Amino acid sequence: MQPFTAYLPDESATLALGAALARAVVPGLVIYLHGDLGAGKTALTRALIQAAGHKGTVKSPTYTLSEPYRVQVDGQALNIIHYDLYRMSSPEEFLDAGFREDFDGQNICIVEWPEKGEPVLPSPDVRVLLNVSGAGRAVELQALSPQGLLCLDRLSFAPPP
Numbered sequence: 805m806q807p808f809t810a811y812l813p814d815e816s817a818t819l820a821l822g823a824a825l826a827r828a829v830v831p832g833l834v835i836y837l838h839g840d841l842g843a844g845k846t847a848l849t850r851a852l853i854q855a856a857g858h859k860g861t862v863k864s865p866t867y868t869l870s871e872p873y874r875v876q877v878d879g880q881a882l883n884i885i886h887y888d889l890y891r892m893s894s895p896e897e898f899l900d901a902g903f904r905e906d907f908d909g910q911n912i913c914i915v916e917w918p919e920k921g922e923p924v925l926p927s928p929d930v931r932v933l934l935n936v937s938g939a940g941r942a943v944e945l946q947a948l949s950p951q952g953l954l955c956l957d958r959l960s961f962a963p964p965p
């Protein structure tokens with residue numbers, strides 16, 4: 805399957821993509837988010853989690869490294885766990901924190917800065933690449949497993965013209 809690409813001219817387009825992803829994700833999905841500082845990884849994650857029904861704030865878990873949210877996906881209650889591994893000093897920290905057990909085939913795990921968790925981080929179903937481009941963001945989504953293919957197949961998102 806070809807990667808899905810789009811241009812997100814402003815933050816509202818990022819919010820719309822996050823909402824579309826909230827309707828497309830499936831239990832157990834692992835999403836890696838790649839992009840430089842300020843690329844919009846947290847904005848996209850926040851939009852997804854809030855569109856899945858979380859009413860409170862969603863901040864980047866810079867110091868806690870991970871933050872769970874109880875949400876509804878396809879009418880099913882499950883956890884979305886948001887990771888920001890930027891400040892992790894070594895991949896062992898990921899194991900010592902017990903994060904690997906979170907990847908249980910049910911929780912949806914969204915990982916910012918996955919590079920910091922290699923090689924102990926479970927492999928992704930979907931890889932999202934975000935890049936600053938002009939005033940907006942260029943985004944590419946790649947499916948890397950049957951679950952990822954299913955998610956991108958369910959994704960219904962038309963970027964603004």
Ligand SMILES: Nc1ncnc2c1ncn2[C@@H]1O[C@H](COP(=O)(O)OP(=O)(O)OP(=O)(O)O)[C@@H](O)[C@H]1O
Binds near residue numbers: 941
């Ligand atoms: N499509 C867009 N066009 C323009 N600005 C955007 C877009 N999407 C998000 N932004 C803005 O980009 C800024 C950085 O976003 P965000 O904090 O999500 O980045 P990040 O990738 O998580 O960065 P970090 O790795 O530093 O946590 C925010 O001010 C957000 O409003």
